[in-house]
Amino acid sequence: MTTSKAQSKPPHRPRAATGIGSGRTIPLALLLGALSPTPAAAHIIPTNFGTFDGSSAVAPISLNSGTVGNYGWADGADADWADTHKLAAFSFTLTGRANVLLQFDKRANAFGINGLVPGFSLYLGTPHAGAVGADHDYSVGSELLRAADCAATPGCTATEGSFRSLSSWNITNDPDSGAASPSRFSYIGSAYDGSQTLPAANSPLQDGNAYLIPGGDGLQDGSVAKLFNNLAPGSYTVFVGGAAYSSQTNNANRGILGSFSLTPAAVPVPGAVWLFGSALAFFGAAKTRHAPSRL
């Protein structure tokens, strides 16, 4: 929905300090933080599940967050991508291989009302750190990246933002105005609550047909989960937003409960062990065949 979204482009939010009383200056971010630790509609500042070595199981870790509207994730599955300000970000780091289960549920919390239809995508990669240098869609560098990426994507003629639900994408922060060191999010996989079909006019395939977004769980109950087996060591970011594509005029904040759990990845059997085992089996069989009859 390019027309309505272009009008809803958020103004740049100044991060300058603001004065309270005489002689005292309190950063605006701290004031906002006092109300909500990770303000919805902020630049990309993930809520971190932690760092794990994958050697032992980790019981579900559940953290609250929220996002603006109920459509941000599905909006990134269409032909003109989406605005990351309409999604929440979570992060985790693995120092060893692991099977990771991610689940996101609608939730009434300090970040928003109940009613999210959650969708999420997992990427290898992290944003620039820190509130001052956080990545956002409307930095000069991000606009440069988007123009180049769109030009290289068949069917792309305009973009609503940097976020892409079903493929890899790039974004950067204000200091990186030349897009020399962008954050790269390499797509791993995704899932969403229920089932969503985009109108033909919004299909990323631009083939004149309605587009069923892949990865729906078929039951729209405010919850979606996906298991990622054998994830490699690395730092990951998860973007979570609404999957209700047709609700783009409603920007009420929606609460999210994000849950992370982990089990150790299966230890691969080295090739040499396989060969040794095969050899033992072979000699065992040969010995059996050549055993003298005792009849």
Ligand SMILES: [Ca+2]
């Ligand atoms: Ca879009």
Ligand SMILES: [Ca+2]
């Ligand atoms: Ca579901």
